[in-house]
Amino acid sequence: MTWTLPEPMLTTPVSVPDLRPGSAAEPKWDGFRALASVDEGQVVLRSMRGTEMGPSFPNVAAAAVQLPDTTALDGEAVVYLADGEAGARISFEAAQSRALSNPSRARELAARRPATYVT
Template sequence: MEWPLDVALARPVQQLPTGPWAYEIKVDGHRTVLWRTEDGVRLQSRSGRDVTPLWMDLAVAAMRLPPGTVLDGEAVVYLADGEAGARISFEAAQSRALSTPSRARELAARHPATYVAFDALAVAGTDLRPRPYAERRQALVDVLAGVGPPLEPVWSTTDRGEALLWYAALEGTGVEGIVAKPIRSAYKAGRIWSKIRHADTLDATIVGFTGTARHPKMLAIRLPDGRVALSQRLTTALAAAIGPHLLPDAGRASTEDGDTYTPATEDVAVEVVAGTTRHAVVTVIRLR
């Protein structure tokens, strides 16, 4: 198995499928592939970047896994929520993911991360990707049984009714929705799963920016329908993370609404809130 790994994805649907499917809660964190190598641990983002220095608390815990193990999952951060107990905070995970290594250590000391694993791609050197989901799920539960928190398997059920109860009851706790996976399917890159979410998102491409490449203020985003629109103003952390990936092109360009921006020559993907794309601006959540 070669680094970096192209991950499996889910396509949005209006209803959960029926039949021989497994259903998992979708937690609101940062997609992370965890590699337990012969001599250490490496953590990979969905886009293939090495993010190990940002999640060192998870890397240290993962040393308890057998070498040659590769897991797919989400790095999340739980925050206290009064009488409700704890909730998953995307904002806290985002702060960690967009920080420097030294800042990440400070954040980890205050709010340690949890790794919610939803697939076992390899265990002890055996590639499990060709195996059906049901076998990979059992391998995931078994390998994590000897590790414990902060590494834990995602909630999973084959009962569609139970999954819909989770969907309704867990809204507002940091659970975004439900992912459905065919029980007999292998693991492969691409949109092989289905998902329903309380607030859906989609991937879009940066085609330009306002401000400077080093300090972008807003992004010009090409949406899936071909329209180009300006994003809302970026947070300081998002601007710092995206800026190094922007390569300005010569000249100026305009959106359909007449907003001008500096074109960018590199295709950089970001995640945006789907509901905002009907309007003149979009909300950028994270770099892909």
């Protein structure tokens, strides 16, 4: 079965976080919005503009292989940095360096600090 990846649901900032009935909210992550799909064992990880992101986030693509066929997820690839006793924080800079790296360098970065895919 061949199907196309759905369009992403884009967020809209609001001045007051009150939700109308039937509305939903999500936190702002500091990463890269990515649509993930699995079809016949093939994983596709794409940006909102359709750019292939699997080579930039190889551990996310590798983990998505475990999802059932015909799965589509709209989420965000983020990179956590350890921050001592304060816990972990998300680093946009770390995710950006991964996205801008060649596949070989992205694999090195993923081995040191794997990305997490949040939905």
